[in-house]
Amino acid sequence: MPTLEKIKYHLLVLLATTLVAGSFLASEKLAGIINPFSLTLLRFIGASLILLPIVLSKHEWRTKIISTLPRAMAISLFYSAFFIGFFESLNTTTSLNTGTLFTLVPFITALLSIVIFRENITQKQIFVYLLGAAGTTWVIFGGQLELLLSFSLNKGDLIFIVAILFMCLYSIAMKFLYRNDKMIVLVFCTLIGGSFWMVLALLFSGQPLQWNLIQGDSILYMAYLIVGATLATVYLYQITTIALGPSRVNAYIYLNPILVAILLFVIDGVSISTSIMPGILISIIATIVLQGRNIREATVASVK
Numbered sequence: 001m002p003t004l005e006k007i008k009y010h011l012l013v014l015l016a017t018t019l020v021a022g023s024f025l026a027s028e029k030l031a032g033i034i035n036p037f038s039l040t041l042l043r044f045i046g047a048s049l050i051l052l053p054i055v056l057s058k059h060e061w062r063t064k065i066i067s068t069l070p071r072a073m074a075i076s077l078f079y080s081a082f083f084i085g086f087f088e089s090l091n092t093t094t095s096l097n098t099g100t101l102f103t104l105v106p107f108i109t110a111l112l113s114i115v116i117f118r119e120n121i122t123q124k125q126i127f128v129y130l131l132g133a134a135g136t137t138w139v140i141f142g143g144q145l146e147l148l149l150s151f152s153l154n155k156g157d158l159i160f161i162v163a164i165l166f167m168c169l170y171s172i173a174m175k176f177l178y179r180n181d182k183m184i185v186l187v188f189c190t191l192i193g194g195s196f197w198m199v200l201a202l203l204f205s206g207q208p209l210q211w212n213l214i215q216g217d218s219i220l221y222m223a224y225l226i227v228g229a230t231l232a233t234v235y236l237y238q239i240t241t242i243a244l245g246p247s248r249v250n251a252y253i254y255l256n257p258i259l260v261a262i263l264l265f266v267i268d269g270v271s272i273s274t275s276i277m278p279g280i281l282i283s284i285i286a287t288i289v290l291q292g293r294n295i296r297e298a299t300v301a302s303v304k
Helices: 003-030 036-056 065-089 095-117 123-140 145-149 155-176 183-205 217-244 246-268 274-303
Strands: none
Touching: 003 217, 003 246, 036 065, 036 183, 036 217, 065 155, 065 183, 095 123, 095 155, 095 246, 123 246, 123 274, 155 217, 155 246, 183 217, 217 246, 246 274
């Protein structure tokens, strides 16, 4: 892959990571209005309806739906299972705990990639992955050592660790099950699959839809979740995961807390505390080192 094309994909991952960071702000605005299962279902269905007329407009895309759907159902199962596990874990744990544990995603994805894709990982890379996790943890805890020392695992944390595994498998499945699909069709089918799994989750949980409660400014926040945080990110993550691999894409997760802090400053004027600056610096360095190493290894592999 040419260097400029690699840079393009890395910029697309950064864009997707920023959009995901924005979803934390939008989700916070919608918190308590409707239950999380219903909220996620609305995200999936809304994004699917936007893509529906586009996919149906071309015969080539329409004919690919049936053959793509089974694999997309498997991909979306892992994606939906993450959300289900995430929401279930919040019944017995805190967002601070889940935010901390989520930093394990890049490292676990790298380990799975060794087994499935025969990717190499050195002791130095392992150190950088853990360093990145430490940096984001610093940001999440606001540089307060007493909060970090009080951190302990509970039942909800164990549930979220399982959810994290599903998120890692989602990234793996995107690359493993890709068959030169038309990306717009694959994204559409993934969203359809996600809608199906979330309907099942709603039925088993007995939660109501309550979509009528989304009014006023909440409609704008919901629109962002549908278009920016669901439709755009699913598309961006799928094309970049196929091009760069799950390990490289998931390494950008270390930047999530940083981007949330920046967006809070830009949108709501919330100042960035100087106490989290070391964590921000560590996370950025870890991400750059991991990407630089991966790019070099990919270049060597392509030359061979």
